[in-house]
Every structure is written in C-alpha cells, then in structure tokens.
Amino acid sequence: xxxxxxxxxxxxxxxxxxxxxxxxxxxxxxxxxxxxxxxxxxxxxxxxxxxxxxxxxxxxxxxxxxxxxxxxxxxxxxxxxxxxxxxxxxxxxxxxxxxxxxxxxxxxxxxxxxxxxxxxxxxxxxxxxxxxxxxxxxxxxxxxxxxxxxxxxxxxxxxxxxxxxxxxxxxxxxxxxxxxxxxxxxxxxxxxxxxxxxxxxxxxxxxxxxxxxxxxxxxxxxxxxxxxxxxxxxxxxxxxxxxxxxxxxxxxxxxxxxxxxxxxxxxxxxxxxxxxxxxxxxxxxxxxxxxxxxxxxxxxxxxxxxxxxxxxxxxxxxxxxxxxxxxxxxxxxxxxxxxxxxxxxxxxxxxxxxxxxxxxxxxxxxxxxxxxxxxxx
Numbered sequence: 420x421x422x423x424x425x426x427x428x429x430x431x432x433x434x435x436x437x438x439x440x441x442x443x444x445x446x447x448x449x450x451x452x453x454x455x456x457x458x459x460x461x462x463x464x465x466x467x468x469x470x471x472x473x474x475x476x477x478x479x480x481x482x483x484x485x486x487x488x489x490x491x492x493x494x495x496x497x498x499x500x501x502x503x504x505x506x507x508x509x510x511x512x513x514x515x516x517x518x519x520x521x522x523x524x525x526x527x528x529x530x531x532x533x534x535x536x537x538x539x540x541x542x543x544x545x546x547x548x549x550x551x552x553x554x555x556x557x558x559x560x561x562x563x564x565x566x567x568x569x570x571x572x573x574x575x576x577x578x579x580x581x582x583x584x585x586x587x588x589x590x591x592x593x594x595x596x597x598x599x600x601x602x603x604x605x606x607x608x609x610x611x612x613x614x615x616x617x618x619x620x621x622x623x624x625x626x627x628x629x630x631x632x633x634x635x636x637x638x639x640x641x642x643x644x645x646x647x648x649x650x651x652x653x654x655x656x657x658x659x660x661x662x663x664x665x666x667x668x669x670x671x672x673x674x675x676x677x678x679x680x681x682x683x684x685x686x687x688x689x690x691x692x693x694x695x696x697x698x699x700x701x702x703x704x705x706x707x708x709x710x711x712x713x714x715x716x717x718x719x720x721x722x723x724x725x726x727x728x729x730x731x732x733x734x735x736x737x738x739x740x741x742x743x744x745x746x747x748x749x750x751x752x753x754x755x756x757x758x759x760x761x762x763x764x765x766x767x768x769x770x771x772x773x774x775x776x777x778x779x780x781x782x783x784x785x786x787x788x789x790x791x792x793x794x795x796x
Contacts, residue, residue, distance in 0.1 A: 422448065423489035423716065427455035428480045428503055430465060433517055434494035440712060441492070445472050449716065453488040456480050484510040492712065493517060496589050498598040501526040508537040515715050517544045519610050519740060520733050522601035527737045531730050541730040542715045545614045547687040549709035549727045555692055556619065556676060556683055564696060565678030568656045571620050572780035573612035575662030575672040576773045580764035584640055591640030593744055603634070603642035606740045609662040614736045615674050615687055620655045624734040628652035633786050634748040637665050637756045637767040643748050645769060647779055647786045650739070661779040665756070667768040675780055
C-alpha cells in the first residue's frame, strides 16, 4: 500500500514547522506530498522545496482539496479553522489542525460533527499531549504516589516584542471583521498550559468549571498579555494558571501537580519531569514525545488506536477560551511597566511579574490575593 498523501494549508508561522516535519516524514518514506497553499505568494525557496517533494503549490485551499489528499494539515489563524477543517473532512481527508482549534464552542462543535459525519479523524496540534511525561505524570497521580492531588497549576513567563503584535491583523485582537479571534496569552501562546492542566485534572466535556480570571495588558491590544486563571470543577483538583508575555527574564513554562505526599513539575516544552516525593531525593526524568502527525497516521492505519488529542477532547479548553473573551482586560499603568530594546526588538515588561506568577501557581491564588503590586493591582 502506498503511503498516504498529505497537504498543508498555511506555510508561515507554525506552518513552517509542519512543513519541516512533512519533509522529514516524506524522506523517511512514511508520506507522499500532495502540496501546500498559503495566502502569501510563495518565494523561490519554498517553491523549490515543494517541487523537490513532488508536490504542487496550489492557489487556494479549495483547489488543493480537489487534489484529493488523504491527510490535510491546517496551520492557519484560529478564526479560519472551521471552514477549512470542515471542507477538508467533507472532501474525505483526515485532518491535523493547529491549536487552538477554535475560540468558540459553536465552531468546535461544527468541526466535531463534520468529522463524525465524514467518518474521518481530526487531531488537534497540542503537541505536549504526545509526551510520555504526561503518561508518567498520570501514573504518579492515579497510583497514589503523590497522595491526594490538591492542586494543578501552570506558569508561563515569556517575552514578546512589539513585532509579535504586528505580525498579522488578527494578533492581539478579540474580533476581526466580525469573527471571534480571542488571541490572548492564555488562549494562544499558552494554550498548551491550559490544555495540559485541564487534561491532567480530568475535566471533561460534561464538566462546567467555575472560572475566575484577572487579565492585564501593557499595550494597546484587545486581549491580555498577562493573566491569571483559576478553575474549579466538582470532583476535580483546582487549577491555577498564571502567564505573561512581558517577563523581564523569560523562563520555560511548566505544569505543577501538588499532592499530599509530594509534587511533580513538568517542563512541557522539553518533556522533562521532576518528581519530589516526601522523604526522598528529587528525581529528574527525561521522556520521549510522539509526533502528532505520526500519531494521526498510526490511528488511520489502525482503527483500534486512539488519538493523542482528538478534537472532541478540546471542548473544555474552547469553553474556557470563549469565557475569557467576555472578561475585562485592565491596562497596566506606565509606572508599573518597563521598556526594553534588546535582540528581539522593543518590548514591554512588568517589574517582578515572574515571582508573582510563581507564587500565584504555588499558592493557588490570583494576583490580587498576593501582596499588593503597587500601581497595577
């Protein structure tokens, strides 16, 4: 049997990462390349790579779908996912769609229904859900090694330059041309942190977690670049997530699971897990990760296999994102923020925000429940 044919919609941004991965899998003999498309005209370098893989650069995704690919990777802005994913599924393709899959439940439900109607698989690109560290962490929780889990949290301390919000018309927006975008720090760059916590807490589609949020911005955008989110669902461990794109000193994000007998810290970008059990030395483990496109291909071959992140499992996440879109975003006053001009370009930071984020997660508190932060709380 010939390897399946894959097509890519969106070659910029994270789409470039998908292109590299497709190139790797084609080279290994696991895929054939049908082609790709993007709104931007392709440069000679991209055209050369496409031709080298035996593919075609299509003028639009409708034309691409007429080439009948077996698998379509959708790496476009979130507000364009619904139409593209539904069209690909209706054309008979399986789909890998980048995160966030949607920012409103109606769009997610439409894509989920389209996958069911077409009898096709739809995987969402929450890459860290393919990590063996996640399975190990679940093992620690379910096996009782951590004791009763009292809290799950996640931190995120990144620095994003002004150019980050100038990269596309939808960046930093809640709506664009009537469509929901909801491009906040919690909804997009730290979507993995939110999804990881919801997954570990076992929050499902039927759960209705109570949510509290404190959202802040340091620039003229419509969404938060700094925020704290607290979630509580009956019978589930409480969740606290605190993040910023205005760190003075960026740090890798992590998920923290705290129990009565110990804790575990998962650096989900690098699949490193640190386990600290009472009365024992801390142990650091390094785990492998399953590529989500390969995971999708495996599930296509074997109907008994389950996906790492089927689209229906992301419903709690999209519900949180939709709720966040209705919450107020407060401006951090000039006296509490700083300007930098480093190798990434001009950017903002908030003094001491990294320590406040660490404490919010460690103590399961909102920013306003910590010590007063003069000038911005």
